[in-house]
Amino acid sequence: MTYLDELENKTIYIVREAYARFKNIGLLWSMGKDSTSLLWIIRKAFFGKIPFPVIHIDTGFKFREIYEFRDKYAEKWGLNLIISRNEEAFREGMNPEKGRFECCNALKTEALKITLKERDLKALLLAIRRDEHGIRAKERYFSPREIDFKWNYRDQPPELWDLYKSKIGAEQHFRIHPMLHWTELDVWKYVQRERMPAVGLYFAKKGKRYRSIGCERCCASVKSSADSIKKIVWELEVTKIAERSGRSQDKENSYTMQKLRSLGYM
């Protein structure tokens, strides 16, 4: 088995484990490279047909290209797509100018709370990776969350080998992270090997590209001439720029991400 095969197989095992334990689960799909890779692997795990909903948490502020990608592949891959929005916060005019922490929390975390409750989901699959951020590096594959969504990072349950925690209280839910062991470079090598589609924003135009994509106003592009997947892989082999260097919520102060995540942010 190649290195990528090992990574892929581990992810398949975790995804199947999640589904074997809880039938009412959902995948969070942001159309970014990580969650699209996870979606791709989940299609493989279930032989082409994903047996649970795919959820897009829509802040309304995403790039146009992201919406186009979503609609195209949701149809092509026959996904059961749920669009999750915090309509109330929208109506009240929430936006990044009111504070990035507040905006992420209202339009992402709170929207997710609403959908989780409406659909009575017991577990959510998320494509976070350990190498993205120091706080994500501390995660478990199967991470229990309280009714108020809080992540008790001070006292996480033990997790040994591939014998993942499977029982939680009726009020809790699981965050399941099947891509935790992948790096950014692994993901792009996988995208390349699998000939997967990727949102155009990742590819350099006029000397700039996005390393990490999300809301238009909170993502900055980086200098790059990588206009193909092959060139992105080359670039990442040597780069010294952190992947999420263009993402505002990581930066504001050192612990914004920790605070967001402890409240249930992705």
Next chain:
Amino acid sequence: MGMKAKKETIKIVIIGHVDHGKSTLIGRLLLETDSLPKGKIEEIKKISRKFGKDTELAYLADQLKEEREKNATIDTTQIFFKTRKKRFVIIDTPGHVEFLKNMITGASLAQAAVLVIDVNEGVMEQTRRHAFIASMLGIDKIVVAFNKMDLVGYEEKKFNEVKNELYVFFEGLGVKPLFMIPVSVREGVNIGGRSSETIWYKGPVLTEALEALKSDSRDAKKPLRFPVQDVYEIGGEKIIAGKVASGIVKKRQKVVFLPSFKGAEIKDIRIFKKYGKRKALPGENIGLILEQFFPVKRGEVIVQADDPQKGVNRFRGNVFWMSKEPLQVNKTVTLRCATQEVACIAEKIEKRINTSTFDLMEKDANELKLNEAGVVVFKTEKPVVIEKFSFIEELGRFVIERGYDLQGAGVIV
């Protein structure tokens, strides 16, 4: 650039007593192997100043605010880096006894360990406990980093003293460390490059030692074990999903389901969009189609038809207990091994062991308490398919659950 270099990946856990320098060693490794993104060291400097310190390299691993405030690792973390020869996954672990479950979580995924030991303090309580756990988890590749050599003036005599103490200690565990390296994490001595401070030391520096570690490959020559993970019905077809734990599964192979003893023939091996697959190797997650389907459940184990393997109702395991609620003789708990899950009792706790002194505390005990190890005979309600950990890992390791919680972990020796 663009070359197809096939680099091996190895997962290494960093273990050792509180404050002996585990997280700082990781920070130093990242710095010396030029693995930090731009601006990272400036960020760490800034945060360190806030806490009234010089550049605190441990903050590269300790990312939680609480960890930085208390200057201690709380939970395990994983950091990726590579050298020209190898890719590394470095697993940091907390040194405090109250976070031992987090240490075990990290260590269970490792193939090798770096034991960090402060030469001034020598072998301490968590040095022993961590080494015990690593050895119980089957980690036999151990590198010892003797840290804080700068505080003893890089004296060879002091190094040899602690080294001898450690040899005796490891002998008791039946483990032989591969490398013993004098280092100063703070000064960056013998981490990425040789230093004039320790001209008496002729062995490899830390990065060289790590590059010399080999990860074990899965052995396909062992008998087939395929624990059933789930059964899907897709397009009117029943697909048995799971991972090959050991051996090879082949098309047209005659197999038996344990513990039911039902025989079957493999009609087809399925992987999405990969057609004509004739066999699957250990670690592959596949789907199996039977010639004639009959109801199959998660937790059954597929073996070759000519394999004399049966299930067992009683087995002996080495157990580490992680819960404040003790393991008690004759009380029902849940055993999980691969996808098998059965009710069981600890019929006998033959030995109760102190994991920091390795002393036998009691024979035929009634209870196993938090952070203790034991040799336990389990009796299961239904037969389970198990193996020695050294023979087939997936079927030789297990966890014990009660209620919602995972309370103990064990291996079969």
